[in-house]
Amino acid sequence: MDRRVARTRATLQRALIALMLRKGYDAVTVEEICTEADIGRSTFYAHFTSKEDLKRSGLEDQLRGMVQGHPAASGSERDFGFVLPFLEHARDHVDLYRALVGKGGANTTLAMLTRIVSDMVREELAKSPPIAKGPARDMATAFIAGGFVSLVTRWLDDGARLPPERLDVVFRGLVVDGLAHLAEA
Amino acid sequence: MDRRVARTRATLQRALIALMLRKGYDAVTVEEICTEADIGRSTFYAHFTSKEDLKRSGLEDQLRGMVQGHPAASGSERDFGFVLPFLEHARDHVDLYRALVGKGGANTTLAMLTRIVSDMVREELAKSPPIAKGPARDMATAFIAGGFVSLVTRWLDDGARLPPERLDVVFRGLVVDGLAHLAEA
């Protein structure tokens, strides 16, 4: 690939990330990106069809880099081996990830819902029986709230066919006992 | 409150939801909302400052209705009593919820990330030891993926201070053994 092309694309991606960190995705304009990158606006549209397209491409490039750097461990045991590489990649590219999931996603409905659910979960976790305090509890709160919202989203996208009681019992099982709960007879 | 005000606000909220279901939040314009609601555009701005404001108000009104309809069960035992009322409310207002978390959120970065992580989780769950198939497994996939993304988001927002190894072990504990894993000594 032409060096100019690679350079231009990378410069634009970096400019977008910098601006997202500064003021959030929604508030960023194509003109600003071009100014920040010191690249003509017509050049922008020669590479990307829109701001959204640029973001998507940046995300894809980075994720591709991640899976290449850490080839998926594919044993036959279930050990969630993708997690640590994923987290290390995130730590090594904090700016990128914070731009993606930070301010950028903070105003979405999904994020709003998750915040509300987090409050409910936090209350639950404060009840007896006692549970580890501090970071561990905060992490559990975030995990459970996000999982719940994701579960509901999936359910709705499927047409909300299963009865709420079914989701309720599966959710509680997963939260309280984890996957053990779902082991096959 | 003036009947006209209540009627106008409710009409606009319903119009937005209808349009969101049809073409997704981002693609909806204020003009379209007004046309759909058969209400003047200047009237729109007399009630809401923006499309975002309208969405937020609709969400808040509905959630307020939910918690009023089902007062939070506040026993001292941890039973996640909020879940069933929440799900029933969602089922009774499927259109609203699908508009909020369906197409509307599908294009967000958070949703994209969750989809990618879902694929990784699905692979893990396919490994031995065997696990319940069908809906239960799909639900577990959605739950775990959403929880992971939420956990990572929280971690990054806090400055990514904790080491990845710590998150890895907490995450795996929650997934495999659930909250039992975090019981205080």
Place this chain on the structure above:
DNA sequence: CAGAAACTGAACACTGTGTCCGGAAACTGA
């Protein structure tokens, strides 16, 4: 070095936003 490809910058039409105002309509309380 020649040909191809990419970059520039400025112009253009267009869509959508948010604000303002005078006049019509609808609601409220007496």
Place this chain on the structure above:
DNA sequence: TCAGTTTCCGGACACAGTGTTCAGTTTCTG
């Protein structure tokens, strides 16, 4: 019912941002 208040209408306006086009320049590749 009626007077006073509030809301609604609709059209106009300035403005910001989008996406496209194109002739001219620069930069890369073979």
